[in-house]
Amino acid sequence: MLGDKKDLLGLKDLTADDIRYILGQAETMKHILMQNNKKTPHLRGKSVVTLFYENSTRTRLSFELAGKYLSADTANITASGSSVAKGENLLDTARTIDRMGANVIVMRHSSSGAPHLVAQNVKASVINAGDGMNEHPTQALLDMFTILEKKGQIEGLKVAIVGDVLHSRVARSNIYGLTKLGARVSVGGPATLMPKGMETMGVDVCSSVQEAILDADVVMGLRIQLERQKAGLFPTLREYSRFFGIDQRRLEYAKPDALILHPGPVNRGVEFTTGVTDHERSFIDEQVTNGVAVRMALLYIFTGGVKNPRQVKED
Numbered sequence: 332m333l334g335d336k337k338d339l340l341g342l343k344d345l346t347a348d349d350i351r352y353i354l355g356q357a358e359t360m361k362h363i364l365m366q367n368n369k370k371t372p373h374l375r376g377k378s379v380v381t382l383f384y385e386n387s388t389r390t391r392l393s394f395e396l397a398g399k400y401l402s403a404d405t406a407n408i409t410a411s412g413s414s415v416a417k418g419e420n421l422l423d424t425a426r427t428i429d430r431m432g433a434n435v436i437v438m439r440h441s442s443s444g445a446p447h448l449v450a451q452n453v454k455a456s457v458i459n460a461g462d463g464m465n466e467h468p469t470q471a472l473l474d475m476f477t478i479l480e481k482k483g484q485i486e487g488l489k490v491a492i493v494g495d496v497l498h499s500r501v502a503r504s505n506i507y508g509l510t511k512l513g514a515r516v517s518v519g520g521p522a523t524l525m526p527k528g529m530e531t532m533g534v535d536v537c538s539s540v541q542e543a544i545l546d547a548d549v550v551m552g553l554r555i556q557l558e559r560q561k562a563g564l565f566p567t568l569r570e571y572s573r574f575f576g577i578d579q580r581r582l583e584y585a586k587p588d589a590l591i592l593h594p595g596p597v598n599r600g601v602e603f604t605t606g607v608t609d610h611e612r613s614f615i616d617e618q619v620t621n622g623v624a625v626r627m628a629l630l631y632i633f634t635g636g637v638k639n640p641r642q643v644k645e646d
């Protein structure tokens with residue numbers, strides 16, 4: 332599976348079988364994660380470095396814990412606390428980490444394509460932890476894992492993705508992944524936050540949030556990305572919440588057993604009301620747990636836990 336891929340840069344590049352394979356490995360890792368003693372020797376002797384040019388709580392910490400649970404040596408670098416702040420460029424930084432023997436570099440960057448550039452210039456496997464407005468593949472994998480766990484299948488489900496689609500790498504990765512696995516995806520939100528040509532990605536572009544949510548099996552909210560809003564694409568957060576936020580009334584358009592998901596962090600009272608965030612059908616906390624299992628699986632796969640010819644050859 333995964334061919335001879337050295338890196339995980341996006342779900343656009345993966346086949347449906349690749350995705351199913353990763354989700355299967357994640358299921359095994361979830362069993363390990365749920366044990367009292369989570370420490371296993373899967374990654375003994377391997378090292379994982381997280382290189383984050385943007386802030387993160389979930390992704391960075393879950394990769395670090397995933398590595399530790401599997402006995403890897405883990406280290407973290409942020410732009411503000413490293414020589415990046417002295418002006419060192421991205422490739423020099425990445426090559427420095429590579430020359431210290433990292434097996435995996437997990438990186439987040441504000442520029443789309445930054446992990447692709449690094450991947451071409453280092454021996455380590457590169458895992459994209461979010462690049463600009465392009466992709467956030469590990470988030471989409473944990474979202475799909477959560478759907479599979481709760482619904483038993485993805486094929487044939489309707490998944491509504493609602494909110495700031497324009498700036499959302501989470502939406503993009505989920506659209507690639509979910510459509511490959513046979514889900515029907517609808518998107519809804521302010522017209523100013525909807526990229527042009529979304530239809531070409533195989534999704535239903537809806538004129539209202541209600542239409543997007545109608546009869547959905549899964550309602551996925553997206554964070555309003557205030558840090559990426561250069562122009563005023565909607566008047567105020569209050570107005571956004573009034574016209575596009577999901578409250579109990581709008582949630583009722585979905586199927587009665589619809590899952591409520593959000594990648595986090597949630598802007599409470601904006602994308603979802605607190606009642607929806609904390610709803611009995613909200614699995615936002617479970618997504619966080621599943622994020623560790625999925626990242627354990629990815630570290631295992633990309634350090635040669637399964638066939639990864641380049642690293643196996645060099646071992």
Ligand code: CP
Pocket residue numbers: 386387388389390391461470594595596
């Ligand atoms: N969902 C997500 O990527 O969260 P963090 O920014 O906290 O990593």
